[in-house]
Amino acid sequence: MEASKNLQTPLNFMKDDNVSQECKNLISSLPSEKDFMGKSLFSYQGSWYYPNTVQAILNFQKHFRPRDTDIILASFPKSGTTWLKALAFAVVHRNKYAAYTLDSHPLLSNNPHNLVRFLEIDLYDKNQLPDLEELPLPRLFATHMPFQTLNETLRDSPCKVVYVCRNIKDVLVSRWHFRSKVVSKELYSNNSLEDMFDEFIKGAYLFGPFQDQVLSYWKASLVNVNPVLFMTYEEMIEKPEAQVMRLADFLGYSFTEEEKQSGMVEKILELCSLSNLSNLVANKTGTSTCGIHHHAFFRKGGVGGWKDYLTHDMAKKLDEIVENKLQGSGLKFE
Numbered sequence: 001m002e003a004s005k006n007l008q009t010p011l012n013f014m015k016d017d018n019v020s021q022e023c024k025n026l027i028s029s030l031p032s033e034k035d036f037m038g039k040s041l042f043s044y045q046g047s048w049y050y051p052n053t054v055q056a057i058l059n060f061q062k063h064f065r066p067r068d069t070d071i072i073l074a075s076f077p078k079s080g081t082t083w084l085k086a087l088a089f090a091v092v093h094r095n096k097y098a099a100y101t102l103d104s105h106p107l108l109s110n111n112p113h114n115l116v117r118f119l120e121i122d123l124y125d126k127n128q129l130p131d132l133e134e135l136p137l138p139r140l141f142a143t144h145m146p147f148q149t150l151n152e153t154l155r156d157s158p159c160k161v162v163y164v165c166r167n168i169k170d171v172l173v174s175r176w177h178f179r180s181k182v183v184s185k186e187l188y189s190n191n192s193l194e195d196m197f198d199e200f201i202k203g204a205y206l207f208g209p210f211q212d213q214v215l216s217y218w219k220a221s222l223v224n225v226n227p228v229l230f231m232t233y234e235e236m237i238e239k240p241e242a243q244v245m246r247l248a249d250f251l252g253y254s255f256t257e258e259e260k261q262s263g264m265v266e267k268i269l270e271l272c273s274l275s276n277l278s279n280l281v282a283n284k285t286g287t288s289t290c291g292i293h294h295h296a297f298f299r300k301g302g303v304g305g306w307k308d309y310l311t312h313d314m315a316k317k318l319d320e321i322v323e324n325k326l327q328g329s330g331l332k333f334e
């Protein structure tokens with residue numbers, strides 16, 4: 001942690017100033033690597049975090065009590081988390097906000113990340129024991145933790161997990177743009193795409209390695225301990241109606257024939273679309289409960305944008321690390 005002493009990051013979950021003695025002891029036994037700012041990252045249960053996030057995960061693992069109706073939305077950052085949060089919120093609460101054409105829908109006045117909050121980089125990062133009792137049912141939460149880190153806590157509950165993934169190349173390019181928006185330039189000398197590519201190849205970066213996380217949820221989706229729905233950003237772009245109906249079916253909020261006829265599916269998709277959300281004042285201004293400017297969550301979207309940024313060689317190497325990891329799992333990225 002020495003190298004990070006003089007640095008100030010705006011994001012609490014990237015810091016190391018809120019860690020108990022128990023957590024310090026744990027951290028001292030974990031593998032450690034330096035990030036792009038020279039700050040220490042630690043590998044806990046197969047994923048890399050800053051110390052405050054390790055503490056938040058311990059808080060979550062100790063104190064979170066799932067309810068049967070809870071829904072956890074999981075993802076690797078930049079894989080479509082914001083979209084999934086908006087869609088899941090709109091689907092499960094659609095009867096409550098049936099009149100959202102009248103501008104009354106919460107998604108029109110609030111960012112999806114404030115309506116569906118992250119467990120480890122928001123709720124349990126701020127508070128060892130966040131008050132979750134007042135949340136409307138079904139409670140919706142989000143996480144970037146791998147499945148094995150949730151598993152113990154959720155094991156005895158039938159609560160549902162939805163995972164969204166996206167191809168590693170678009171994720172990397174999206175993350176690179178995102179980093180330049182959220183991490184102050186004074187904190188690092190360089191934010192080159194090549195450096196981020198190296199991080200992805202080596203595997204030691206916040207919430208990485210990507211391919212390990214994807215595999216954890218893929219495996220979990222094949223066994224029926226906690227029900228896990230495995231979705232991809234690419235399928236959501238290609239067949240949004242089918243995918244949102246699949247999501248609704250899985251969550252136990254299937255669209256009725258009448259709703260389908262009345263255009264409810266399309267209305268929800270329009271409400272949650274990148275163009276609609278990114279143009280709302282609520283998303284152009286303000287900061288989310290996890291400390292990130294709302295506008296940073298929206299850019300171009302779509303599939304294959306990486307081609308404008310990555311060389312053929314980089315793309316090949318990224319595909320290789322994913323293919324190697326997923327070999328024999330039955331999951332393939334096109």
Ligand code: A3P
Pocket residue numbers: 075076077078079080081082083086170173174175177272273274275277297298299300301302305
């Ligand atoms: P790009 O940077 O490729 O444009 P996350 O929500 O996991 O942080 O992922 C952010 C990525 O999802 C960004 O991708 C962003 O533009 C895109 N995105 C955000 N909201 C979206 C929406 N409603 N529909 C489709 N894509 C969306």
